[in-house]
Amino acid sequence: MSTNKLWPYNAENIHPGFSVDCVIISFHKGKLKVLLNKFNLEDYWSLPGGFMLNSEAADEAAYRILKTRTGLTNIFLKQFYLFSDPKRTIMKQNIDFVERNETTKGEGQWLLRRFISLGFYALVKYDEVKLTSVEGELSKWYDINILPNLYSDHNNIIKTALDTIRTMLPVIPIGYELLPEKFTMTELRKIYENILGKTLDRRNFQRKILAEGYVFQLEERKKSQVYNAPILYSFNLQNRDENFLGKF
């Protein structure tokens, strides 16, 4: 384990009792993925997260943490919920971690105080993300429906992010954020199926999406060995704005 695990944090230079956690979501081979971190020798995976320095706003802290821990830069993060249950971090798992760990067992006792955590989510294009490894730490995409053992209340943070995105589906251009410029109707439908947790009728979906006016068909098919290669589509968000948000 890295000996500077707590770098650059100590009890004095962070805003007290406050952390941030990031739910970074991508789409790959028909599945929604979430980015998780793990130090080599730890038992649990966790969301990329950390503390807010006294000089930072919460969004600045989230950007710094993502850059340091995963190599991600320039992604759009959105606050979605403050996790503030008084008992959320007072759990055996955390106490064990702090007491077992060489770096934290002495001066890291402040980690056992109550922490509230601001959840951010981001929707990114899988192929555009170059994960860079950080010393002693692993970063990996996991299928959002098949998660490993997670630290603290991170399962609940991921579930709440998905609930938020589900509610916001009509106002988030989710396919636009997750898909490459050209995509098939099946890929777009799979995203909605993953978020809604159900199978959607192929033809109904296509009809309704095209009726919204912000997805259009290209004169092009996906490169494929198959005889009947699927048609490609693209987004026109300007149409979406006119038809949708500005509908009145």
Place this chain on the structure above:
Amino acid sequence: MSTNKLWPYNAENIHPGFSVDCVIISFHKGKLKVLLNKFNLEDYWSLPGGFMLNSEAADEAAYRILKTRTGLTNIFLKQFYLFSDPKRTIMKQNIDFVERNETTKGEGQWLLRRFISLGFYALVKYDEVKLTSVEGELSKWYDINILPNLYSDHNNIIKTALDTIRTMLPVIPIGYELLPEKFTMTELRKIYENILGKTLDRRNFQRKILAEGYVFQLEERKKSQVYNAPILYSFNLQNRDENFLGKF
């Protein structure tokens, strides 16, 4: 000024460096209103807000504060943004307040530490709200477009709440929350005009709203002395759910 202004708070029983602020919005006589508080002798109005006790989650703190400071209970509050600019509360106005004020100038110095604040918004029906006066404190509805001098960054908190609601218009049943059971099409249109900050064409608005399928016309007109009294409408949110959120 009430001498127990800081009750029940002190530096030890609250979560450090954290507060909540509530933007409570109603609709009355064609205008959006926001609920503001002011202690009798203070210069500034402010959003109903306060601190989170060590035993509370943020939502519990917000409900307690609203009940204590305005008499409001059972209203639906929703987190919308954490205000965390490092300088947001380090302003002359706040320093003056703490130093001038008998209750705070000694033991209340902790009020000058950095605070981050979680914004909540609520949409309530004007006629259902019974504001109860709290000793030494005024609660009053203000036209959201004609605000008095506000404390700290509360102007920005209100602006951000409105921006959030504007973005969420397609997924928030805003008329349902703000209007009585029976309403006129003009009243509903005025709400959208207030939120969008522009005049909407009367007939286009009516056509589009009715096409959504969750507003229906009643066999009833508004009680009025006018010969051609306006028709009344009502909501059917079940239709809204089917047509809208669950559109796929």
